[in-house]
Amino acid sequence: MTSRLDRLNPSILTRIVALVAATLLLALGAMMLVAFRGPPPHSRPMMPGEAAALLQGAAAPAGSWTVTRYQSDPVPLVEPGQMEDRRGAAQVAALLGARADDVRLMRESPPMRMADPDREAWPRPNFGPDGMMLHGSFLLARRTTDGWQVVQARQGANGRWYAITLSLMAGIFILLLLPAYWVARRITQPIRQLADGAATERPERADPLPLTGPxxxxxxxxxxxxxxxxxxxxxxxxxxxxxxxxxxxxxxxxxxxxxxxxxxxxxxxxxxxxxxxxxxxxxxxxxFMRGQGDGAAQVRIDLSAIVETLADDLADMGQDVAVTHSSRAVVRGDAVALRRCVANLIENAVRYGGSARIALATANGRATVTVEDDGPGVPEEAIERLCEPFYRGEASRNRETGGVGLGLSIARSIADSHGGRLDFGNRRADAGQGGLRASLTLPLER
CATH class of the missing domain: 1.10.287.130 (Signal transduction histidine kinase, dimerisation/phosphotransfer (DHp) domain)
Incomplete structure (x- = not known):
């Protein structure tokens, strides 16, 4: 039974566009929610009445304002990045009932191309009864009998705004991560199956790929x-x-x-x-051609018995063949074909190397038959061609020194049909171990 999504079966382009559209819509919705329903990114500005109250010892207004108080003998000077606001100072002085000359107000300089707040042309919107608002940071000073009473205030960021914004971003990320992973898996899984099918050694023997996905x-x-x-x-x-x-x-x-x-x-x-x-x-x-077919019915086989029997038979015929190590290994396959495969490897070692040393080991659920000889080895560039049909490592076509060039091809075909593999490599010549090493690896019967 197919799911509703399988019946709809949108294309890859449609899935990607839908995922991107959903991402943009969620991000836009979160931004609008923060902009129109969330708190401001900074604490609210301070009114002149609240600033005047700071000079009278009142606490800082609610929010993230940081207030510092100190006494100064000389009059505070305007620092770089600041400007003196005489009009705002006069308004604070009026609220305190003091003279305008006894109050100083230094504020952050406005951005370039903005009018000076002290100029008459500066538009002054109506912000309420106090007539202005204090943003960012400012310094407010009042002359007293002991010098100047100074209050420095700095407007900080609104932690609640950052908490809400970061929470929404994390929520959108988590909300989109699972659908994105699910969509990507739905797209890539059939592609991976196609890649695995194309990478098989004998694709013509493999089962047809299931037609799923976009x-x-x-x-x-x-x-x-x-x-x-x-x-x-x-x-x-x-x-x-x-x-x-x-x-x-x-x-x-x-x-x-x-x-x-x-x-x-x-x-x-x-x-x-x-x-x-x-x-x-x-x-x-x-x-060789029969080895390309499906083969006979496969049964449980004692691989060690095949190896030891072949070695004994060739040794009885006067060949320099010996088993150096043998572990019991039970595999599933065609006994006649596997015997032919191992025999071809041993006969190839005897023909070209003069001797054959055989070892059978098991590890990680696989059995490995290693056949080594003491011959001259094979050039590195020719190792990959050893199993090509009719290719011979020995240059001449003399039957006395070599066969037709199908023995190793037959061996590899048999190994492939049993789910194994056949590898070749030269032994270490620098350690006095010249010759060729052939390794037949087969899965053990479970």
């Missing part, structure tokens, strides 16, 4: 499934054609063997050797 991703998934099906059909046709050709070649080779019996002994032996080489090539080709 329409763009579903279109890409459908194209990938169609491509995978075409590759599988192409490989199937190629395999069937090569198997048929290789199989049909056996009949003329058999007739040719009978006809060679009429030749003299010398030429006949050489011709028979060529025919045997051709038969071996056809057999290897058939084994």
């Amino acid at each position: 329409p763009e991703v579903r279109a890409v998934g459908a194209a990938y499934n169609h491509m995978r099906a075409r590759i599988a059909d192409y490989l199937g046709e190629r395999t069937a054609m090569l198997v048929a050709i290789a199989h049909d070649l056996r009949t003329p080779m058999t007739r040719l063997s009978f006809r060679l019996e009429a030749l003299p002994d010398g030429p006949r032996a050489k011709a028979q050797a060529d025919v045997q080489e051709m038969r071996a090539m056809v057999t290897d080709l058939l084994d």
